[in-house]
Amino acid sequence: MPEVVFHGNLAELVPCRAKTPPRRAFPRAVKDLLETLGIPHTEIGKIMINSRESDPFSPVNFEDRVEVFPHTLPRPSPWGQTGLPSSVTGIAFFADNNVAGAGKLLRLIGFDTAMEPGLNDKGIAERANEEKRVVLSRDRNLLKRRLVLFGCLVRSNVPWKQAAEIVLQYDLARFSAPFSRCVPCNTLLVPVGKEKVMDRLPPMTRLHYDSFNICPSCGRIYWRGSHIDRILARLEPILGNYQASE
Numbered sequence: 001m002p003e004v005v006f007h008g009n010l011a012e013l014v015p016c017r018a019k020t021p022p023r024r025a026f027p028r029a030v031k032d033l034l035e036t037l038g039i040p041h042t043e044i045g046k047i048m049i050n051s052r053e054s055d056p057f058s059p060v061n062f063e064d065r066v067e068v069f070p071h072t073l074p075r076p077s078p079w080g081q082t083g084l085p086s087s088v089t090g091i092a093f094f095a096d097n098n099v100a101g102a103g104k105l106l107r108l109i110g111f112d113t114a115m116e117p118g119l120n121d122k123g124i125a126e127r128a129n130e131e132k133r134v135v136l137s138r139d140r141n142l143l144k145r146r147l148v149l150f151g152c153l154v155r156s157n158v159p160w161k162q163a164a165e166i167v168l169q170y171d172l173a174r175f176s177a178p179f180s181r182c183v184p185c186n187t188l189l190v191p192v193g194k195e196k197v198m199d200r201l202p203p204m205t206r207l208h209y210d211s212f213n214i215c216p217s218c219g220r221i222y223w224r225g226s227h228i229d230r231i232l233a234r235l236e237p238i239l240g241n242y243q244a245s246e
């Protein structure tokens with residue numbers, strides 16, 4: 001059977017019960033072999049077959065030696081291997097239900113993150129593909145779908161660590177814009193005059209604050225109150241250099 005060498009943190013994704021397909025199943029695309037072994041194509045960076053760099057669809061034979069590497073960072077996205085969009089509004093995610101907490105945190109730090117609790121895997125893959133969104137999930141089967149061109153298997157199960165992982169994987173910290181987006185509905189906030197929202201403000205807020213933003217979709221009003229510093233302190237580890245392996 002092919003000898004498969006996993007580099008970086010890929011080995012930990014291979015379950016010990018993973019079975020190499022039988023001889024009659026070869027040759028097959030190397031991507032299929034790696035997905036059978038538990039690694040979604042979204043996690044695969046460079047592939048070498050018999051020391052020759054190969055693409056995911058290259059055929060692998062039963063006697064071959066395969067080396068597989070994780071992505072170098074930042075991960076590829078719909079904007080190319082290294083080119084992140086110049087504007088923070090250019091990168092877009094689709095957060096699966098199993099990383100909804102991280103999805104909300106990504107919105108809080110300014111990143112376009114779609115979420116739709118009722119949508120099944122097929123629907124997520126289709127929508128992400130159509131809207132050029134990077135799929136974020138802990139579900140490998142979702143990330144193995146053909147329509148998922150860009151995705152990230154989230155390793156941690158703690159929302160702030162998940163958000164930190166994603167920020168690190170796509171080198172996003174420098175593009176973050178906390179409090180620029182409505183957290184419940186993902187819409188970009190716009191400034192609104194105090195006089196327009198006066199009657200909806202709590203008395204103390206009316207007294208102490210003059211600058212407000214509003215969500216054009218749901219009408220929520222945002223202001224930089226005393227709670228902001230507390231939230232910023234909580235965002236620090238997400239925008240810092242947290243690594244999933246720590």
Ligand SMILES: [Zn+2]
Pocket residue numbers: 182183184185186187215216217218219220
């Ligand atoms: Zn809103």
